[in-house]
Amino acid sequence: MGCLINTVIVFLLVGLTKSSTxxxxxxxxxxxxxxxxxxxxxxxxxxxxxxxxxxxxxxxxxxxxxxxxxxxxxxxxxxxxxxxxxxxxxxxxxxxxxxxxxxxxxxxxxxxxxxxxxxxxxxxxxxxxxxxxxxxxxxxxxxxxxxxxxxxxxxxxxxxxxxxxxxxxxxxxxxxxxxxxxxxxxxxxxxxxxxxxxxxxxxxxxxxxxxxxxxxxxxxxxxxxxxxxxxTPIATTTPDVQDLSQYTIKPLDLTNQDVRETVCHGQFCCQFHVKTSASGPKGLNFGLAAFEGVRHYGGGQNIGTQECAILPCVGSFKTCDIGSMNSTNIIFDEISITANFKPEESAQFPIILSTDTLSNSQFQFDSKHENSTNQVTVKLYDAQNLLNFGIFGRDFSKDYVENTVIYDNNDGLTYKIYEYINSDEVLEFCDYVWIRLRVLIFVVSIYVLEMM
The missing domain is CATH 3.60.110.10 (Carbon-nitrogen hydrolase)
Structure with a gap:
């Protein structure tokens, strides 16, 4: 009996030791x-x-x-x-x-x-x-x-x-x-x-x-x-190509070394302050981007997002792609991005993508409640080889799951009926067919009336 009590005491002491650390x-x-x-x-x-x-x-x-x-x-x-x-x-x-x-x-x-x-x-x-x-x-x-x-x-x-x-x-x-x-x-x-x-x-x-x-x-x-x-929460991978056709994007004038610009997508606005001290390679453009809406996240999930970003693109801003480029040669003395978000049912995250490391003194991320909004500011100092920088915001109140998703047996999600039906191309085609159908119905109706 005494041995059993001692064993129990040992286990209790071990547990207390672990939980007290x-x-x-x-x-x-x-x-x-x-x-x-x-x-x-x-x-x-x-x-x-x-x-x-x-x-x-x-x-x-x-x-x-x-x-x-x-x-x-x-x-x-x-x-x-x-x-x-x-x-x-x-x-x-x-x-x-x-x-x-x-x-x-x-x-x-x-x-x-x-x-x-x-x-x-x-x-x-x-x-x-x-x-x-x-x-x-x-x-x-x-x-x-x-x-x-x-x-x-x-x-x-x-x-x-x-x-x-x-x-x-x-x-x-x-x-x-x-x-x-x-x-x-x-x-x-x-x-x-x-x-x-x-x-x-x-x-x-x-x-x-x-x-x-x-x-x-x-x-x-x-x-x-x-x-x-x-x-600093920095990632050093190369960004994936993404569709930016729904974003509001204003080109950053690199010849102006002190730019203050407000970019809005609907009622959501991003305030940018950018100071540069060197220009980039030929063909490289930087854009100041804003977006508010619902985006596909994967697996049938659609999430409410609010985004402010400064990002490089070679060619069109509609599909941002920098290819294998990992050096922009542009020195950003200062970047400041500020936007107002909902104080509830929301969250905001800094996004930093660069091939260079950054010290803590080069980065700031602040959030404060002001006039019934959550004002978020992200700043970067003395940075170069920047591939993406901004604020990714979540609006949880706009999330939804698609009701119709088809899977195959091997690769998971292969085709989204809901997404396809609601694509711009399909909607335009439906509008075109409906207009032609209305004309045909009108002609047939006139013909029937004349025959009566």
Missing amino acids: HTYRAGIASSTQCSFDACAQLVQNAAKANVDILVLPVPEDISRSVQTDHFDEAVKVISGLAKDNKMYIVSHLLEKVRCQEKTEIIRSNLAFDREGSVVSIYRKPLDPTATCNVTATETTFVTDFGVTFGLLMPEDLVLSNLQGKNYVVAGEWGSEIPALAAPQFFKSWAFTTNANMVSSSGIFSGKAGETGHGTDFVVAELKKDGKDAIN
């Missing part, structure tokens, strides 16, 4: 996929590094159909790994379920505790229009080291206005909006919310940004409250 150790894999054996080795290595919580890559390096067929096996294997190595593990799995008399693929995030028990499950149909009875909102789980985690999929960072301080993000997501592609947006999201995020795309420590060290797996020490040093 101000940090925890998080780990992720460097690769995006691993076989069961590779995942087992990864977990064992993480245990040696005293990792408290580990996000696994997809535990199969083969096709989607095989992943779904091995769902139960994967759950059993991961549960055993969590128990044997005494750590929390989060994994993203796919499974097949019967839903509305057909088979649907369900995306599932599962969190296992140190005893191998599933403590949180977050599930979504791969087809967003499916009406399967699964968990539709983010879930949470509490750890023995005193941290409550939100369990998310990548798109939730954009679709939800989150308020927590610690999140685990697992799964795959392809955004149709370049500014929201991971890990660019992940850095900006962590900076704006000052929250910790442990994801397969990286470990982010609030305003300190991406952190961690390691080769086959990355380990980072995170503060539980998310507070840390401040680093």
Whole structure:
């Protein structure tokens, strides 16, 4: 009896010790996929590094159909790994379920505790229009080291206005909006919310940004409250080509080294102040862009957005493309962008894309409530080789999901009927047919009346 009491006391003391510390150790894999054996080795290595919580890559390096067929096996294997190595593990799995008399693929995030028990499950149909009875909102789980985690999929960072301080993000997501592609947006999201995020795309420590060290797996020490040093949330990848035909864009006059310009899209306006000290290569133009409306995000999701940006383009501004260019040779002594946003049901994020690094003294991002609006200002000093800079705003009140989306068995989303029917080309064709049809109906009616 005394031995049992001593054992209980030891476990309680260990739990109290873990929860009283101000940090925890998080780990992720460097690769995006691993076989069961590779995942087992990864977990064992993480245990040696005293990792408290580990996000696994997809535990199969083969096709989607095989992943779904091995769902139960994967759950059993991961549960055993969590128990044997005494750590929390989060994994993203796919499974097949019967839903509305057909088979649907369900995306599932599962969190296992140190005893191998599933403590949180977050599930979504791969087809967003499916009406399967699964968990539709983010879930949470509490750890023995005193941290409550939100369990998310990548798109939730954009679709939800989150308020927590610690999140685990697992799964795959392809955004149709370049500014929201991971890990660019992940850095900006962590900076704006000052929250910790442990994801397969990286470990982010609030305003300190991406952190961690390691080769086959990355380990980072995170503060539980998310507070840390401040680093500029800059991404260094080349921007994707995007359709800017709906944006209001005014060319930036590079011959004028001090430009003040207001660009509006409808009632939404962006105020720009740009100082430059060198011109760029021939054929390169910079535009001051503004947009307010609804944009396709992916997977049937459409999101309300408000955007202000300064960006380079070679050729037309309707489809911004700089090709392989990674040097603009333009020195921006100062860029200031300010816009007013809704104080509620909204969020704003700084977007910075450059091939150069930036220090904290070169960047500012401020938000303040003024006259029933949220005034946001982003500034940059002494920057060059800038590929995108601005504010990406979310208006959650305008979000909606398309009702008709068709999938194939291999590649997911292949065709959007709603988008096609509402495209400008189809609407113009319908108008053309209707006008001609009205003329025909009129002629036939006259002929019938004359015959009576």
